[in-house]
Amino acid sequence: MLVFATSDKGGTGRSVTSSNVVYRHALQGGNACYLDFDFGSPTAGAIFQISAAQAGVEREGMHSYLRGQCAAPRRLNVWAESQRPSLRTRPAGAGRLMLYPGDAGGGEFASTGDIVDRCADLFLRLDEEFDLCLVDLSAGRSYAIDIALAATARDELAHLRHRWLVFHRWTSQHIVAASSLVYGARGILKIGAVRGHDPDRLANSVRFVRTAVVDPSSPEHAGLRPEQLAWVNACNQELQRQAARERVGRTLMLGQIPLDPVLQWREQLLTDGDVWQRHAANQQTVDALETLAKRIVDDAAWEGL
Numbered sequence: 001m002l003v004f005a006t007s008d009k010g011g012t013g014r015s016v017t018s019s020n021v022v023y024r025h026a027l028q029g030g031n032a033c034y035l036d037f038d039f040g041s042p043t044a045g046a047i048f049q050i051s052a053a054q055a056g057v058e059r060e061g062m063h064s065y066l067r068g069q070c071a072a073p074r075r076l077n078v079w080a081e082s083q084r085p086s087l088r089t090r091p092a093g094a095g096r097l098m099l100y101p102g103d104a105g106g107g108e109f110a111s112t113g114d115i116v117d118r119c120a121d122l123f124l125r126l127d128e129e130f131d132l133c134l135v136d137l138s139a140g141r142s143y144a145i146d147i148a149l150a151a152t153a154r155d156e157l158a159h160l161r162h163r164w165l166v167f168h169r170w171t172s173q174h175i176v177a178a179s180s181l182v183y184g185a186r187g188i189l190k191i192g193a194v195r196g197h198d199p200d201r202l203a204n205s206v207r208f209v210r211t212a213v214v215d216p217s218s219p220e221h222a223g224l225r226p227e228q229l230a231w232v233n234a235c236n237q238e239l240q241r242q243a244a245r246e247r248v249g250r251t252l253m254l255g256q257i258p259l260d261p262v263l264q265w266r267e268q269l270l271t272d273g274d275v276w277q278r279h280a281a282n283q284q285t286v287d288a289l290e291t292l293a294k295r296i297v298d299d300a301a302w303e304g305l
Contacts, residue, residue: 001297002123002162004148006137006188008181009174013211014167015136016267017257017289019047022134023078023269024293026097030131033075033098035122036062037137037144039109042102044136047267049084050076053101061103065122066115066147073100073122086271095131108138111147119151127160132297141186146195149188153196163296164188164206165254170213170239179246182206207254207302209292214259254302255292260285 005018015038025032036044042061045053056063057074065073078097079090090097109115126133137144152162166188168178182188192202216232224232243249257263262274262281270289274281295301 001132002127002152002160003132003134003296004137004145004162004164005134005167006145006164006181007139007167008141008177009168010139012139012167012169012174013257013263014139015044016047016263017167017209017211017292018134018136018165019044020269020289021293021296022132023097024289025132025297026095027091028290028293029093029095030297031095031129032132032134033096033100033126033130035100035126035133035135036102037135037148039063039102039106039138039142039144041138042104042106044099045076045101047269048076048078048099049082049087049268050078050099050101051083052076052081053099056102056104056106058104061101061106063103063106063109066118067109068114068118075100084269086273087269098130108143110143111150116147116150116154119147120154120157123151123157123160141181141191145188146191149192149195149197153192162205163302165209165296166206166248167209167211168248170210170256172239172242175239175243175246175248178208178248183247206252208248208252209254210256212259212264213256218258254295255288257288257292258282258284 005014007014019034022032022034034044036042042056043054045056053076060070060074062073064070076099078087078099082088135148137148151157166178166182168174180187188206189199189203193199216229216236260282262268262270263285270281270286275283275286
């Protein structure tokens with residue numbers, strides 16, 4: 001399955017959440033790969049703590065491959081190449097976990113027929129090899145989104161399942177931005193239709209993920225004064241109403257990730273050791289990531305929203 005991760009704004013936690021979802025899918029026994037299509041800022045290697053790809057690789061990254069400068073993109077085995085000790089050993093029962101990094105110093109580039117051809121060919125080959133191929137796209141209305149839409153509209157990819165996750169923080173501005181990215185005049189649905197997608201089928205392939213969500217009922221807010229807690233609850237209720245109006249509400253929400261100090265400060269993979277040994281991360285966050293990793297590939301969970 002192909003899953004495209006995108007957002008209209010930077011700072012949504014799209015990349016770090018997507019990396020954790022791929023990691024959790026591998027821990028659940030699936031074979032997963034992460035493709036860094038964030039052409040302007042290919043920093044997924046930093047999240048996986050692979051020093052050779054902290055800000056992309058010097059050659060044979062996604063930029064080089066798509067532009068025809070190499071025959072195949074470089075692939076990095078996270079279990080073997082991460083500098084983080086807890087990731088260096090593939091856990092029993094875990095599947096493969098691969099990173100396809102971008103090129104260091106790269107940037108956005110317009111789609112052409114040759115680029116779309118190479119992209120479609122890559123998607124076909126990786127879909128045969130992995131259960132989950134997550135493609136992290138640049139924020140905003142990027143060329144990366146256009147390339148992905150053009151490639152998945154090809155007849156030879158018609159049999160592949162592909163889904164879109166639109167990430168947004170739980171704020172008024174981010175709700176508006178996420179809605180515009182999907183439904184706007186230059187949004188995913190309109191551009192997808194131009195590229196040849198069936199509008200209804202494409203719309204059904206889109207779901208939303210809320211990140212850094214503050215739970216007003218969390219014990220962490222026990223120290224708030226009653227007036228402050230009432231204000232937080234009122235804000236949350238208004239955001240719920242706004243999300244429904246903007247068509248990013250609960251019926252289209254695949255998951256939500258709680259505000260977590262580790263993700264806010266370190267942007268890393270959350271391991272079980274971060275919860276049980278270091279006591280740095282919250283179990284609720286890991287549970288949310290586990291659930292999202294399962295729902296992405298579960299047809300019943302996807303259609304049941």
